[in-house]
Amino acid sequence: MKQIILVATLLFSCITYAQDENLVFHFQVQKNFLTSDYDLVLGENVTMWKEVSDPKQSEFNPTYIPDEDYKRKVLFKNLKSKEVFSEYDVLGAHFFVNDSLHKMAWTLMDNETEKVLGYDCKKAKTTFHGREYEVFYTDDIAISNGPWKFGGLPGMILKVVAKSDKEIYKMECYSIKKQKKETEEEFTNYLKKNKKKKFQTWDEFVKDFNSFLDRYIKGLKSEVEADGDSGFTLHFSVDNHLEIFSEKVQTDGVLLEF
Structure with a gap:
């Protein structure tokens, strides 16, 4: 009886703790010669992918001049409606996109593995919106999610590499923590802030x-x-x-x- 009570108490504590705090995956993202940090915050119904530092130049690109008006990127995944909300700043124009969640056809390559943050990760690959990607995911974290728009695999994606001869795109998780984050509240505020904006599908964009x-x-x-x-x-x-x-x-x- 004591063992049952102890297990029940621990289970209740874990559930309470999970409700109070979110899993936050800290990623370093490289886009060619620029790197910045992003947080992937997991909520019950909303996942938030948020840039938490301004891009920094690589030592190989000393001529980079930071944009004083740079706006840090944010992306939301609505797990209930299976939608992704994102923005694009290009040539002085601003676009808002609302697309379907996890529109990725994966090829699993479980015989190829890699350690990421101490986790045994399996390899998968996909082609998405014009680029070929290789990712490493772990089923030790049984959550079908990942950085940016990635997800749909039987485990958390901890590393992403774009296969390209000309450009470098890479995302890798370097830390996992639990923090209190109101993802649904931030998503609601985001929609209110941009309620007059025109959200397009990917093809329309x-x-x-x-x-x-x-x-x-x-x-x-x-x-x-x-x-x-x-x-x-x-x-x-x-x-x-x-x-x-x-x-x-x-x-x-x-x-x-x-």
């Missing part, structure tokens, strides 16, 4: 951005022609995004001749 890009290029040409300048070229590209939403400007960039 891709179409809208490429229309915006055409107008952007046309505006640049008109501005240069109005100034009467000629005899030079202008090249610009969009970097440091995990997804490909415009092959035109995200691969080789756009070259304009005047």
Whole structure:
């Protein structure tokens, strides 16, 4: 009887503790020559992926100039409605996207393993929004979730690497803690703050951005022609995004001749 009471007491304590605090996974994220820290906060119905430090330049990119108006990234996963809410700042324009959760077809490669933060992790791979990714997940943490938009595997994803010859994208968990975080409250406040914004599906965003890009290029040409300048070229590209939403400007960039 004492053993039963003890087990029941411990179980009640664990449940109470779990209700009061959230599991928080601390990640370091590398996007080419920039690194920053993110927190993955697990709530009962809402997961929050939040940038908690400004991007820092790598020693290989000493010319990087921080943006004084930089806005730290945040993303929400609504586990009930199976939706993802995210934002994109590109070429001075701001886009809001509401997409389906975990739209990823995984190939499991359980024979390939790696230790991450002391956990035995299995490998899986997927292609998502134009990039091929390899991830490492552990079923020792039996939660089907992960950093950013990742999830849908039989365990927590602790490491992500994009397979690319030209760019470097990497996410790796370096610490796990329990903290009090109001994910549902933050999500509600986020929706209230942006209630007048237009949230698009991923496909709508891709179409809208490429229309915006055409107008952007046309505006640049008109501005240069109005100034009467000629005899030079202008090249610009969009970097440091995990997804490909415009092959035109995200691969080789756009070259304009005047």
